[in-house]
Amino acid sequence: MTTQTTSTAGSEVDLRRSLRFGARPGRPSMVTWAVVVVLLAAAPFMLNNYQVSTLSRMLVFGLLAISATLLTGVTGLPTLGQAAYFGVGAYTAAIVARDLTAIGPVQVVLAALMAAVVALFTGTLATRARGVPFLMITLAIGEIAHSAATSWSSITGGSDGLSGIPRVIPLPGMDELRLDGLVYYYVLVMAVIAYLLVRALVRSPFGLVLRGVRDNEPRMRAIGYPTGRYLLAGFTVAGGLAGAAGALLVSVQRFVSPGDVGFSVAAVALLAAIIGGVGSLPGAMAGAALVVLVRDYIGTDLGGHGPLLVGAMFVAVVYLLPQGLAGVGAQVRRRIRWRRTEHPA
């Protein structure tokens, strides 16, 4: 009985918080943010080159996961197609870097624009469907993009990919970034900017409409919102964000191949979004970090048993963290509250 009452109290708190901030519960506080930012800023001083480049990859895949969660969580359209726009962005950035300019922000903006344009066109097909058909249409878009990346070798370099990409220059007049720690800082700054933009968007009236469509599309339509156009706009924004992430990937690994457009990348984006707790932006970031950590960092040392560990992680997350990483705080809170009520100190 006691747990019953406390959990009711908990949902009251959640409700108040969501009313105040207009978002789902489980959002980290200012203190948490400050600590995370300080730690992320200090990381290059504590970590070696490999660890820092892994951290850069976490940020890149974190942005991709946020783009997936924009559709999957915020808009309610589960997607397996974000790798397509990620790839469009990555190839655009690689070609811009090679033939036009090594200035990073230019690459990111052009990559995001290109990806958004492609997302706008493909999105008109995809947003006609909902639920599983939507999932499968996005899967098809992703697979067709992968085939195109492999076949169109005059542009993409075929299955062997594009290499020979110059090191990134963060701003005009600056030197190219030779050290992994500095590349990380560049990616961090760009990721933070992108994150803040997306956050502002999600909290804007536009984001509110998207969540409304997720929760009850017929009602939103009845109120007079052209829901189809809102979804297409959301799809385009998510595509642009994935494209920006692709551009950052190119700055980190200075290489792009059809593998970056593949099913596994799309799956990682969706899975990271689910692991994070659907709809939570910090959760998606953390989910991507966890997947990259387990798959790329620990996995390479396991003598080929990486997939086993990844599989075990998925199973564990489903049973142990029903609301994903974003729900961890609430879960612990509940546990503590339960203890406090049971054994008052």
Added chain:
Amino acid sequence: MDALATNLVTVVEGVAFGLLLFTLAVGLSLVFGMMDVLNLSHGTLYLVGAYAAYALSDGSWWGLVLAIIVGTAAGVLGGGVLAGMTLPLSKRGHLDQALLTLGVAFIAGELFFEAFGHEVVPTAPPEALRGSVELLGRPYPIYRLVFIAVAGILALAVYIAFERSTLGALVRATVADREMVHAMGVDTRKVLFGVFAVGAALAALGGTLGAPLLAPGPGIDERVLVLSLVVIVIGGLGSVRGALLGGLLIGQVQTLGVSLLPDLAPFLLFGAMLTVLVIKPAGLVPAGGRR
């Protein structure tokens, strides 16, 4: 005339491949359409049956029978375990089920490849079915012709069981209104476990019979899963007729299609799916009454 014969043989090949896809996909479709569980470890169930065929077939009829029994039984067991694992998640939506079953697929796949090696392992059909016969002046493997017959009978049996029998009506009723069927005194959990077990058994049986056509190995589980998803989405989720139509269509796309349009071959599979979904988002044969 020669080109026509060439293409006709290719059409026959497409039928064989299409029926294989049907046996793989129909279980996924039933489990998804009737129980609303998205099972991404479906490809692993194919591996169960195919590795049983690899390990137990010795070229004799008895070897094949043994492989079918063991493979199907293992499939039933696997389906039961998956049903038990996904039951607590029934209120949490498809994404959590997807994450769980994909995790199971990774773990099970890894264990299989540890046990059977990391190479694709071929399975020969029973001695009596090896070799070729003349078909339109071309040699054609006997096993594939027999497979067409067996899989055709299987398709008919599944169709009758699910769409024409009382038992099938019960299953469909359970999906439509679980509370009502429960109130009538039926243990609905048994029905759910039953559908999952039968769906899994069909995939495993497809693996045992299909091993000589599509040998098990790393990556094959993912491939089977993706093909099955394509088939059931094209056909319509939860529809046996849809799975058959989708399987036969994709079978032709993957054989006659690449033969006529070799340059577009990499795009055909998903291009076909995209076309169908854009025109009919619910698939070619939507399951009656349901979304």
Added chain:
Amino acid sequence: MPARTNITWTRRTRLPLIASCALALTLTACGGSSLGGESDSDDDGPVRIGLLVPQSGIYTALGDDMKNAFEMYVDLNDGELGGREVEIILADEGETADSGQSAATKLIKSDDVHAVTGVVSSAVMNAIKDMVEGDEVPLVGSNASPTDLVDVEYIWRTSYVNDEPGIALGEHVADAVDGPVYLIAADYQAGKDEIEGFKETFLPAGGEVEATVYTPFPGTTNFQPYLAQIQSSDAAAVFAFYAGGAAVDFVKQYDDYGLAGNIPLYAPGFLTEGGVLDAQGSSAEDIYTSMNYSADLDTDVNNEFVEEYVERFDIEPTTYAVASYDAAAVLDQAIAAVDGDLTRESLNEAIGAVGEINSPRGPWRFNEGGTPIQTWYLRQVSEVDGELKNSAIDELGELGD
């Protein structure tokens, strides 16, 4: 009232959780900074060699061959290379450029290896090229070898260049076959390289091409539509490039649909190399392939190598195994030749000065591009003592010069 305290609790409890997710790395950090200059490998302790081979995914079989052979060489040398104790650091290349690059980054930037060896996939080779050259670490590659990998200073290959198996075979097929040849290959870079290589020598020798077809890769398991086209064409022979699982499917179906025995099949040696040959069984009989090695070469070095290898691993060595074995031999010679401190730089210079390697495949040495000058063999699949094997039946001349 309780609500307020709860929020305070929330903030305190959530903080370490989020932080630990984002920075789990910190816990495993062994210190060091990514903002300093180049890390220089120290000279005390064993020589650290990074062995980058697939241990998961579809290329695992190749990875196992390469790992086994490299470790066998070191083991036969009492755990030493060039008189110095060796520490082999394994990393899983996986299946994609992504996983391979990540593993290579670990070896080069975290484990601080003196040299890297292995690398199966061409995509991985391209993905790590800039890092290897930028960090100036010698890479003695033992398989992947894209044709466009030129102007490199730190990358060496003990295998071949991707188009060489095709180049080696072209002239022979033009002479041996009376009529046009049908070219078919998996649709990725290696397939295109082999076809181009083949045409390079086949066309000038008077060969005639019936058609060139690329099949989607990966994903093609059903070759009947293509085989039917070949059957109804005027092709007098087929040249095909496939490896791994696709090679098994192609060869079995080539037999199933009645082409085997009617239309001779020529291929780069991967079609029938190693485990795939067992899987193909009698379907593979009489296929002609070109390779820089054949396990039945009758030389003292090879006989000894094969005997030892078979005893240890119970399978015949493949060209993948030999290339990796030779990579160990190259490092052995180079480390012994280093004068003074053993650094990445001095080791790379020494590799450049390595002379002839007395390999199981026959003697070879590096050319200016860092790939082998070696003899190529024509092999035929035939039954020897009740087992199907690749038998060398002719020499196809020397390539790489």
